[in-house]
Structure formats: structure tokens, C-alpha cells
Amino acid sequence: MDISRRQLAAVVLASTAAAQAPPAPKPEPEADVDGARLQQRAAAQIIARVPLPMTIEPAFLFKA
Amino acid sequence: MAEIAPDIFFAGISELNAKLRAKEFSCRELTEAFCDRIERIGPRYNALALSLRKQAINKAKDVDRELKRDRTRGPLQGIPYGVKDLLAVQKQPTTWGAKPYATQVFDYDAHIVEKLDKVGAILIAKLSMVELAGGGDYRTAAASLTGPGLNPWDRTRWSGGSSSGPGAAVSAGLVTFAIGSETSGSILTPSAFCGVTGLRPTYGLVSRQGAMALSWTLDKLGPMCRSAEDCALVLHEIAGGDTEDPGSAGRSFNYTPKYARKPADITVGYMPVDFEDGAEPAAQPALRTAFEVIKSLGFRLKEIQLPEFPYGALVSTIIAGEAGSIFEEFIRSGKVNELADPHQIAGLKAMLDLPSTEYLRAMRVRTLVKAAFHDLFLNCDVVLAPTRLGPAGKAAEPLDATGPPTRSRGGLIPGGNLAGLPAISLPCGFAEGLPVAISLLGRPFWENQLIAIANLFQKQTDWHRRRPPVEA
Numbered sequence: 351m352d353i354s355r356r357q358l359a360a361v362v363l364a365s366t367a368a369a370q371a372p373p374a375p376k377p378e379p380e381a382d383v384d385g386a387r388l389q390q391r392a393a394a395q396i397i398a399r400v401p402l403p404m405t406i407e408p409a410f411l412f413k414a
Numbered sequence: 415m416a417e418i419a420p421d422i423f424f425a426g427i428s429e430l431n432a433k434l435r436a437k438e439f440s441c442r443e444l445t446e447a448f449c450d451r452i453e454r455i456g457p458r459y460n461a462l463a464l465s466l467r468k469q470a471i472n473k474a475k476d477v478d479r480e481l482k483r484d485r486t487r488g489p490l491q492g493i494p495y496g497v498k499d500l501l502a503v504q505k506q507p508t509t510w511g512a513k514p515y516a517t518q519v520f521d522y523d524a525h526i527v528e529k530l531d532k533v534g535a536i537l538i539a540k541l542s543m544v545e546l547a548g549g550g551d552y553r554t555a556a557a558s559l560t561g562p563g564l565n566p567w568d569r570t571r572w573s574g575g576s577s578s579g580p581g582a583a584v585s586a587g588l589v590t591f592a593i594g595s596e597t598s599g600s601i602l603t604p605s606a607f608c609g610v611t612g613l614r615p616t617y618g619l620v621s622r623q624g625a626m627a628l629s630w631t632l633d634k635l636g637p638m639c640r641s642a643e644d645c646a647l648v649l650h651e652i653a654g655g656d657t658e659d660p661g662s663a664g665r666s667f668n669y670t671p672k673y674a675r676k677p678a679d680i681t682v683g684y685m686p687v688d689f690e691d692g693a694e695p696a697a698q699p700a701l702r703t704a705f706e707v708i709k710s711l712g713f714r715l716k717e718i719q720l721p722e723f724p725y726g727a728l729v730s731t732i733i734a735g736e737a738g739s740i741f742e743e744f745i746r747s748g749k750v751n752e753l754a755d756p757h758q759i760a761g762l763k764a765m766l767d768l769p770s771t772e773y774l775r776a777m778r779v780r781t782l783v784k785a786a787f788h789d790l791f792l793n794c795d796v797v798l799a800p801t802r803l804g805p806a807g808k809a810a811e812p813l814d815a816t817g818p819p820t821r822s823r824g825g826l827i828p829g830g831n832l833a834g835l836p837a838i839s840l841p842c843g844f845a846e847g848l849p850v851a852i853s854l855l856g857r858p859f860w861e862n863q864l865i866a867i868a869n870l871f872q873k874q875t876d877w878h879r880r881r882p883p884v885e886a
Contacts, residue, residue, distance in 0.1 A: 384757055386551070386764035389735060393727035394772040400723065400779050408777035409784060410631060 416440070418447035422882055425588030427489050427644045430590060435481060441492040442693040445474035445536050448494040452539050453589040455884060459573060460561040461582040463499040464507060464540040470494070477534050489647050491534030496589040498577050499540040500547060500626035501635075503527055510626045511543035511558050511576070514749040524624025525659070526593060526635055526652050533651050541579030545753050547600060548576040549628040549737040550761030551730065553712040553810040557755035562809045565607060565791055566882035571806040574604030574814070578637045579607035586884045591639040591648055595625060595805050597632045598729045599827045602628040602853060605638055607806035609849030611868070611878055612638040613645040617834030617857045620649075621656030630661060630730070631777075632831055639775030641878050642838060642868030644672075649861060651825070667861055674866030675795075677711050681737030682854075682867075683718035683794030694804030699802050700843025700850040704871075707842075707851075708798060711870050716794050721786035725828035732832075738765030780832050787833040795865050796867060797855040799826045801839040805848030830855045838864045841877040849877075 416439035422430065434441055444726040449467040456462030476491045502508050502520035509516050542560040544552055555562035555572045563578025565571040568585040573582040577594030581604025584592050596614045605612025613636045620635045626631060637648035647670040653667035689705040691698070709715060744750055745762050753759050759850060790797070807813065830837050837855045844850060856864045874879050 381681055382760035383763045386760040387759075388766055389551075390731070390764055390772070393724075393731050394769075394775070396724040396727040397731060397772070397776055397779055400782070402775065402778055403780070406778045406781050408774055409780040410777060412874075 415441050415530065417527050418444060419503040423451060423812055423820070424640065425590070426641055427590060427639070428648050431489045431491060432491055432876065435486070440469060441474040441477040441536065444492065445494055445538065448589065449538050452496070452554045456539070456583065456588055458569065459564040459566055459582040459586060460558070461573070461579040461586070461588065462539055463509060463542045463560055463579060465510070466506065466537055466539055470538040473531070473536050475478060477536065480534065487534040488651070490651055492532065492536060493590050494538045495534045495591045496539040496541040496580065496583050497527060497532065497537065497591070498523075498543050498580050498595055499592045500543060500595060501527060501593065502624040503537065505541065508540070510535070510546055510554070511560065512545035512683070513559050514744070514752045516559060520624070522624065525621040525656055529626065529652050529654070531532060538589060539583070541583050541589075543799065544576035544581055545612040545755065545758065546741070547595060547597060547626065548758070549597065549733055550753075550755070550758035550765070551639060552755045553757040553812050556753055557753070557758055559754070563604070565806050565848070566807055566884055567609060569838065570808055570810070571848060572607065572809040574607035574806060577604045578608055580782075581605060581610060583610075584608070584610045584638050585882055587881065589604065591637055591644055593635055593652070594638045595633060596633050597733065598831045601636050601638060602801050602827060602837060602839045603800050606801035606851035607849065609841040609851075609877070609880060609882070610638055610640060610843065611642050611645055612636065612839045613649060613860060613865075614668075614830075614834045614837045615649060615653065616665065618661050619653045619665060619667060619836075619859065619861070621654065621659040622661055623656055623658040629733045629738050632732060633661075637757075642693050642787065642840065642865050642872055646865045647839065655775065661823060665859060670862055670865060671869070672710055673862070674862060677713045677870065680796065680863070681714045681716050681794040682708060682798050682869065683716050683797055684798045685720065688799050692746065692803065693800050694843035694845070695864065697800065697804045697850045700845055701852065704842035704852045706800070707871060707874050711874065713867070718790065718794055718797065720826065721783065723783050723786070723829065725780065725783075725832060727874060728779060728823065728832055731776040732774055732780065734765045734768045735770075735776070737762070738768055744802070744857055769776065783829065783832045784834070787829065787835060791857045795856070797862060798862075799853055799855070801851040801853040805845045805850055825855060826855055834858060836864060838860050838868050840868050841880070842875070843877055862863055
């Protein structure tokens with residue numbers, strides 16, 4: 351199919367405009383999960399401040 | 415047909431059992447009366463998940479036949495009770511309080527249900543709960559298949575969770591006792607808010623076989639009753655080793671009140687701030703009075719400091735690691751989106767992104783927590799503190815987020831659970847018409863001594879006998 355140079359320019363301009371448009375806002379549920387992840391990170395940072403000698407093992411026990 | 419007087423619904427286990435044995439009424443009459451009551455009143459508080467009337471009546475008939483032949487099985491024989499709906503009851507829906515599991519049915523009874531059946535207790539109902547025991551960090555009372563748990567003392571207030579149904583049902587005299595569960599606060603909180611006595615046993619003392627798992631290393635099952643004595647009677651029957659529960663401590667519990675230490679031989683540790691301005695202003699008078707009662711009983715009192723650890727962060731990280739694994743398929747399948755609380759949905763989804771190093775670090779710090787509590791109990795025998803810093807909040811409002819622990823604020827519940835320690839919550843007064851409670855935290859397997867102290871407190875006070883305005 352033949353297209354005119356004007357039509358081709360219009361297509362190029364349209365795709366450039368789309369690339370420059372701001373991203374659509376994340377759907378609400380994903381934002382909530384991000385919030386929950388941030389809370390997990392925050393908890394980890396608080397725990398990381400507790401001095402922890404290398405010799406301390408986790409509070410569960412495995413026996414063969 | 416004997417008429418069941420209203421007082422019967424609020425009677426303790428021993429009193430009720432004595433009346434059955436004296437044939438003041440039959441077990442069937444008693445069971446029918448409780449079933450009528452829980453079916454009629456339970457929905458007012460969204461406390462009832464499922465009535466088990468038919469099987470309860472059949473069991474009651476068995477008990478009547480036994481009592482006729484003087485075949486006695488102990489103080490729980492013939493006593494109506496309910497279980498939090500995370501416990502399997504054969505061929506009945508076990509919903510875990512969550513819409514995606516609304517039609518889930520197991521073909522077996524949980525171990526604790528089997529034990530109570532063997533001693534003749536009458537299971538009349540499954541009681542409501544926060545969906546999935548609230549493991550994803552719920553923020554609303556409505557985070558439940560059965561709607562928000564409402565408080566029998568004031569239906570605009572929350573009953574507490576996640577054992578919301580057990581708390582409300584015992585408080586309102588719909589069952590004589592209930593079995594709840596606690597990962598971090600779920601027995602003690604509804605007990606405090608609803609004005610009942612709740613016992614969280616030492617980790618591993620009561621088998622969890624047949625109960626929904628939220629956190630393998632934190633979950634415990636325990637009694638919620640009208641008194642410490644009743645908690646002891648129930649614990650006596652439900653405790654014990656079970657090879658089918660990997661967390662089982664392989665120990666039993668025998669209620670031995672006659673071997674309780676004298677008050678003068680017991681040191682009660684406490685943090686003064688808890689009984690001064692650390693609690694909410696409305697709760698402070700009741701807590702101060704409770705402290706004076708404990709003092710008057712002759713215990714040695716000692717000021718202590720709770721070990722300083724980020725308890726809330728530790729509990730939430732450990733739950734995230736374990737619940738994330740337990741519910742991994744549930745989350746990845748998308749069924750998690752059917753839960754009621756969006757915050758809980760998000761929390762569960764985020765669990766899948768928790769690095770193992772974070773979980774393991776939390777579990778290593780937990781070793782330090784255990785050691786610190788061990789050292790604490792070298793200087794005192796029990797720790798006394800408010801169960802919660804204020805009465806129940808409004809059911810329609812967002813629940814309080816856990817703030818950073820300052821002094822003892824909120825530290826005893828997560829800290830005690832991290833260390834696997836037993837605790838008992840006792841009603842100790844009212845704030846703005848709502849129950850307030852104190853807790854006693856003890857060493858591992860110190861339940862007998864905690865109960866002995868609680869019994870002494872309840873002999874001096876009558877808060878545990880107060881009744882909410884149910885008929886109004």
C-alpha cells in the first residue's frame with residue numbers, strides 16, 4: 351500500500367508524542383502492594399540496627 | 415422440659431457441671447438452650463460462623479446417657495463450647511474467616527476438638543474470626559467473611575481479633591468457653607476488649623494439628639473463658655504432646671492449684687509507666703486499681719525494664735516469611751484478591767518479595783529476644799502489664815496501627831509471643847463503659863503459677879463476673 355509523505359510524517363509524530371507522554375498511573379492495588387513492600391523494607395531496616403554477632407543462629411532447630 | 419435460667423449462660427464450668435450431675439437439667443436441655451441463644455444473639459456481634467446444633471444435640475444425648483449411668487468424664491462433661499473457625503471439624507465448613515475458603519471442608523477433627531470430645535464437652539458452634547487470622551496486616555474490623563466482630567459491651571466497638579467470635583461469644587454468654595488462637599495478640603486482645611479471661615499457653619503446649627497455620631513458629635491455641643479457673647480446667651484437657659504437630663513440646667499440663675507458691679515467694683515485675691501515664695487516660699484509673707489489688711495480695715513487687723527490641727518489626731517480618739510460604743499458592747493463584755481487606759491483600763502479596771536474609775535475620779534476633787527474656791526471669795517470676803493500653807476502638811474506624819514500642823507500650827504481646835511464653839489476660843475494670851484488662855506473662859510452662867496468681871486476683875475482684883447488656 352502506498353502512503354504519502356504527509357501520512358508517514360503523521361505516524362512518526364504520533365508515535366513520538368506517545369513516547370513522550372507521562373506513564374499512566376499504576377492501578378490502585380499495585381500501589382497498595384508497593385506500600386506493603388515499603389513497610390517490609392522499613393521493618394528490615396529497623397531490625398538491621400540490632401547488633402547481631404555472627405555466632406547467633408536462627409531461633410529454630412533442625413535435627414537429623 | 416427444664417427452663418434454663420439466664421444465670422446459667424454466664425455460669426462457670428464447675429458450677430455448670432455440678433448442676434448437670436445434680437440433674438437440675440439435662441445436657442440436652444442445656445445444649446438446646448445454648449444453641450437457641452447463640453443462633454439468636456450470635457449474629458448481633460457477627461460472632462457465629464456456623465451453628466453445629468445437630469451434632470451438638472446428638473453428643474448431648476450421649477452425655478445424658480453417661481450421666482444416667484454415673485459415668486463421669488471430668489468437669490468439661492456436658493459443657494457447651496465453641497471453636498474459632500480455623501479449627502477443622504469433620505465434614506463441616508472451616509472457612510478460616512475468608513471468602514475464598516468459604517466452602518472448605520475437612521474430613522477430620524482437629525486434635526483439640528477430638529480431645530474435648532473425649533471428655534464429653536459439647537461443641538455447639540464455629541466462631542467467627544478475622545480472615546486468615548489477620549496475617550497480612552489487616553486494618554479494618556470488617557476484614558472477615560462474617561463482617562466486623564462487634565463488642566457485646568457496645569456494638570459500635572470492635573470485639574478485638576483475630577479471635578473475635580470467641581471473645582464476643584464467651585462475653586455474651588453464648589458459650590461457656592471457647593478455643594481461640596494467637597500468633598501475636600489474637601487471644602489476649604479480644605479477651606481484653608470483651609472482658610473475658612484468655613490464656614495463651616507456652617508455644618508447643620497445645621497441639622495445633624487441624625488448625626490453620628499462619629506462622630509455624632508463632633501460632634498457639636488456647637482457652638478463652640469466664641475465669642482463670644476455667645482456663646485451667648480447659649488447658650488441663652487440651653494440653654499434651656502430639657507427634658502430628660512438629661511444634662509440639664511433648665509436655666502436658668496438670669492443674670495443681672495446691673502446689674501454687676505463696677504470694678510472698680513470688681516476685682512480680684512491672685514497669686511503673688504502665689500504671690501511670692503510659693496507658694490511655696480513660697484506662698489509667700482501672701489499671702492503677704488493679705495494680706493496688708496485686709500489691710495488696712502480698713506479692714513482692716519489683717520495677718523492671720522490658721528488654722529493648724523492635725518487637726513489632728520482628729513479628730511482622732517472621733509472619734511475612736512464614737505466612738508467605740504457607741499461602742504462596744493462594745497468593746499466586748489470585749484467590750487472595752477475594753479477601754475483604756485491601757490492606758491484607760496487599761500485605762500477603764508483598765510477602766512473596768521478602769528476601770530470605772530478612773526473615774533469617776529476624777529469626778536470629780529472635781534468639782537474642784529469647785535469651786533476654788530468660789535473663790529477665792532471673793530477676794522476677796512474672797511480668798505484670800496492661801493487656802492493651804486502652805479499651806476497644808470503634809468498629810467502623812481504621813484499627814490502630816502498631817506504633818513503635820516505647821517503654822512497655824505494645825511490647826509485652828509481641829515480645830512474649832516471640833519468646834514463646836505463656837500469658838493470661840484478666841478483666842480488671844472499665845474505661846468509658848468498656849472492659850480493661852491486665853496481663854501476666856510467665857516463664858515457659860509456668861501456666862500453673864500464672865493461673866494461681868490470676869485466681870487470687872479474681873477472688874479479690876469481680877470484674878470477670880460482670881455481664882454485658884446482652885438482652886438490651
